[in-house]
Amino acid sequence: MEKPGSDGHILLGRSFSPMPAGEPDAQPRFGDAWLDLRLANRHGLVTGATGTGKTVTLQVLAEGFSRAGVPVFAPDIKGDLSGIAARGEARDFLVARAAAIGIAYAPETFPVEFWDLFGTAGHPIRATVSEMGPLLIARLLGLNDTQEGVLNIAFRVADEEGMLLLDLKDLRALMTFVGDNAASLGRVYGNVAPATVGAIQRQLLVLENQGADAFFGEPALKIADLMRVDAAGRGVVNLLAADRLMGAPRLYACFLLWLLSELFEELPEVGDLDKPKLVFFFDEAHLLFDAAPKVLLEKVEQVVRLIRSKGVGVYFVTQNPLDVPDKVLSQLGNRVQHALRAFTPRDQKAVKAAAETFRPNPEIDTAAAITELGKGEALVSVLEGNGTPTMVARTLIAPPRARVGPIAPELRAAAIARSPLRAAYGTLVDRHSAFEMLRDRAAPQRDGRVADGAAAGRPAPGSEPRRGGTSVPKAGGRSSGPATPAPPDSRPPARPSTRMSTSEAAVRQMARSAASEVGRQLGRAILRGLLGGLRR
Structure with a gap:
C-alpha cells in the first residue's frame, strides 16, 4: 500500500x-x-x-x-x-x-x-578536552559550584598560556599546575583552594578508571x-x-x-x-x-x-x-x-x-x-x-x-x-600539548636545583648520602653522581659505642620500676602521717 x-x-x-459504542453497526x-x-x-x-x-x-x-x-x-x-x-x-x-x-x-x-x-x-x-568544555566536564565529574569555578579558572589559564587540552593527562597536568600556583592565580582569578584542586583530581581518577581516558584524545x-x-x-x-x-x-x-x-x-x-x-x-x-x-x-x-x-x-x-x-x-x-x-x-x-x-x-x-x-x-x-x-x-x-x-x-x-x-x-594520535609543555617547563627548574646543590657542596634534592662518598637517589629523585671523598686524616675520630646489651637494658628497666614503687609507698606513708596528725 x-x-x-x-x-x-x-x-x-x-x-x-x-x-x-453507541453505533453498534459502525465499523x-x-x-x-x-x-x-x-x-x-x-x-x-x-x-x-x-x-x-x-x-x-x-x-x-x-x-x-x-x-x-x-x-x-x-x-x-x-x-x-x-x-x-x-x-x-x-x-x-x-x-x-x-x-x-x-x-x-x-x-x-x-x-x-x-x-x-x-x-x-x-x-x-x-573528543578533546577543549571541545568538551568546562561545563560538560564539570557535569561529567559531578563537581559542585566551587569546584566548577576552579575548573573554569584552569581552562582560562590554559587559553592564556597557549596550552592545548586534548586528553585526560593534559587536564591532570593542568590541575597540578593550578594547585602548585594557587596563591598567584588566586590573586588574579579568585580563591583557588588546594583542597578543591585535589577533589577535582580525585574525580578525574575515577573517570579514568571508568575508561573515559579512551574517549578523550x-x-x-x-x-x-x-x-x-x-x-x-x-x-x-x-x-x-x-x-x-x-x-x-x-x-x-x-x-x-x-x-x-x-x-x-x-x-x-x-x-x-x-x-x-x-x-x-x-x-x-x-x-x-x-x-x-x-x-x-x-x-x-x-x-x-x-x-x-x-x-x-x-x-x-x-x-x-x-x-x-x-x-x-x-x-x-x-x-x-x-x-x-x-x-x-x-x-x-x-x-x-x-x-x-x-x-x-x-x-x-x-x-x-x-x-x-x-x-x-x-x-x-x-x-x-x-x-x-x-x-x-x-x-x-x-x-x-x-x-x-x-x-x-x-x-x-x-x-x-x-x-x-x-x-x-583506528590509530591514536598524541600531539605536543599541555602535559608535554608543563613537563618541558619544569625540566630546567629541576636541572637548576641540581646544579645549585652541587655547587654548594650539598647532595642533590631527593637524594641522601651513602657510605663511600656517593649519593643515593631516593624514590623519585635523581642521583647527582659520585661525590669527592674526604681526606682520611680529616675524618673525626670514632666514638665509643653507647649501645647497651639486652641484659643491661633489662636490669635498668627493673631498677627504674623498683624505684618507682618505693617512691609511691613512701609518699603514701607520709600522707597518712600528715592526715593522722590533723585528726588529733
Missing part, C-alpha cells in the same frame, strides 16, 4: 479508530500513519514500558530515514539494532504483521557504521563522517555501542549532549528542508535529565529548540514521558506512545500526562488505550500540513525490513574492518 508522494514520507504502520476506520520528512526535523518522542516494542519502532524509523537518504545516529543499548546491517528474514510474525498492515514484506539491508567510545565494538569516538570525531550516504543514496546508520556505557551513565549523557552541541555549532543554518540532514536518536533519555543541574537543562533546551534550523531532528526514546522536562517535551512534535502500566501512583500520573500531550480524538479514550495497547501497538500523532499535530490514532507498527535482533560478533568485526573510516580513526 503506497501513499501518493510516499517518497517524502515514512510509513509507521496501520492506524484505526474504533467507532463510539472501525482504518488508515495509515505516515511521518512527513519535511517535518521530521521538528523532533519526536518514543515512549513505553519495557518490552512493548520501543526498539522495533526505533529500527523502523531508522530504516525509513536511511531509505529516504537521511543519515542516522543511534545508540545501541543492547546490541539489537546491529541487525540493521544484515538482510531481513521472512519470519512468520513479520510476514503476518506486513499482511495486517496491507503491504508485502520485502527484506532489505542498510549501510551501517559501528562506533564505540571504548574502541572495542566499533570505530573509536574521541585525537583524532577527534568529524561531524561530516556521521552524515554520509552510500552509493545507492541511502543514509548511513551510525550505531554507537552503548552496552558498556550503561555502566557509566554520566559519560553517556555528556557525550550525547556534546555531540548535539557540536552539530549545532558546526552546521550552517538551512531552515526547513525537504528532509533532515541528520536524525539523532537519544535512547534511555532519562540518563541525560536525572539530577541534571539547571544550567545543563537550559543547554539541552537551547540545543533542541535551535538545532531544528540546522536540519537536524532529535528523537528521545525513554520509558516514561515524565522523564523529559516540560520545556523539552514541548519541542517534540512527532510522538509514538507504546503501552504504559499504571501499577503505582507515579505510573498513573505518567499515563495521564502522556494522554494529555496528544491532540484528542473523540473516538478514542486516550488514557484507557495507553494501558490496553499490545506489543507492537502504539498511539501515534505526527505533524502534518503547516505543522499541526494529527489526532491521536491507535496504530499497528510496521515490521522492520532488516534483521530483527543482534548480528554475530564476526559479522560486526568484518563490517568494521572493511569500513573506509577505519584508517581515519
